[in-house]
Amino acid sequence: MSIQTVKKVKNIITDKIDEDYLSLFYTSGQECSVPKDEGNRHYQEILEWVAEGNTIEDAD
C-alpha cells in the first residue's frame, strides 16, 4: 500500500500533541494509529517515507 500522508496527533481534550503516536493514512483509505516504536512495522514504514524526503504534517 502507498502512504498518502502522515500527521501528528492532537488530543482534542488537552489540545496538546500526543508525542507517542502518529496518524498514518494510506491511499486505499485505510487509517492507522501508529506507536512511535522502532519495532513497529508501520513506524518503520513512516521513517523510510520521511527518509525519502516526505514530511509529517501537523495535526488538524
Next chain:
Amino acid sequence: MTKAAELAKMGEVLTNSQIGGRRNIVINGAMQVAQRGTSFTSQNAVAYHLDRWETSGFNMGDGVYRVDQSTDAPADFMNSTKIACTTADTSQDANNQMYFQQQIEGLNCSHVNFFVSNADTITLSFHVKSNRTGTYSFALKLSDNASAEDNSSTRIYNTTYTISVANTFEKKTITIPLDTNGSTKVTNNTFSMAIQFWLGAGSNRDGAGAGAWGANGNAATASANLDILGSTDNNWYITGVQLEVGSQATPFEHASSFGETLALAQRYYHHIQGGAKTKIAKGHATDARAGYFNFELPTSMRHTYTLVHSGLTTLRWVVEANSEKVPEQFILSDSNCLDIASVYMQHANNVTTVGYACGITLLDANAYIAFDAEL
C-alpha cells in the same frame, strides 16, 4: 523410494527432528487463514494479504498484480495463494524487486542452530504451480544481531527451484545448510529468519551468488522467472509451505484445527469485522468529548501494535441510546500492554456525559478495525 531408503529417511527424522509439537516453523503454510480478506486487487507495493504472508514490491513501474486465496490446490489442501499480473510492466525497472515472503520472529526459531560451527540443516517443502516453466529464485535470510530483512548485515542464501510442467502443482524441496559464520542470532520477538520466493528482479537485482551464505544485497540469484509482471498471462500459486530442521522433508504438518492456525496468526494480526451496525466494543465517557474502550486481544501480540481501521467515516461512536457520531479521532491510548488494547474516540463537540456508557459500531460490512503487530 526403496523400503531401505524410506527406513533411512524415517530414522533420520526420528534422530534429528522434533517428533511431537510443531515441526513446521512457518505459520499458515496451507494458506487457510485470511483475516484481511481473500481477494486483493490493484497491488503494486508492500502489503500483507493472507495471514503472515507478505508480498513485497519495489520499483514496480506500470506493473500491477492481484493476490487471491485460491481454492485451486493440490490434493490434501483446500487453498493456495495465487499471485497474478493484472497490468503488465513492459519495461522492467533495473531495481525492480518483487518477492513473496514470511518473516519469522526469533522466539519461533530459537531452537534452530545457526551462526555456530555445528549449524543445523533446514529443509523447505512446498507445492507450486505457474503458467511459466523453468527456474525460479528462492532466498533464505537470517538476521544478524537484529538487522532487518532488507539490511545489508542480514545473511542470505540464494538458490533456485524448477517448475517442470505448466499449470500443474508440483512439490518442491530445498535443503540448506545454515550459516556458520558466528554472527549474532536473534532469539527474541523481532525478525530472525525469512523465506522469500522471488517473482521479479530487475537487472540490478539479479545475479546474486547461489549456494553459499553471504551478506544480503537485496538481489535474487539468476533464474528464468524474475519478471512475473511482464505479462498479464502470468500467475503463480503456492501452498503447503513447510520449513523444518533436518535434511528431509516430512509430510506437511496440517494443524489439528483451523482455529489453531488462526490463533497462531492472531499474535501478529487481529481483525474485527461484521455487518452494518455490528457492535464491536463498549466503553465509557471520560469527558463529554471522549470515550475510552478496551479490546481484550485473543492472544498476546508479538510486539507493540498499530490500530488499523477502514476510516473514521466507516465507524460510529454510540454515545447514548440511539445516538451516534462519526468520531473525529480514533487513537491508541496504550499499546504497550500486549494483551489488552486501549483506544479512545474523541469529538470536538460535547456529545455525551462523563461516566455514561458508550460503544463502537461498524457502518457496514466493509468496515473493520484491526490490531497489527506483524514483522
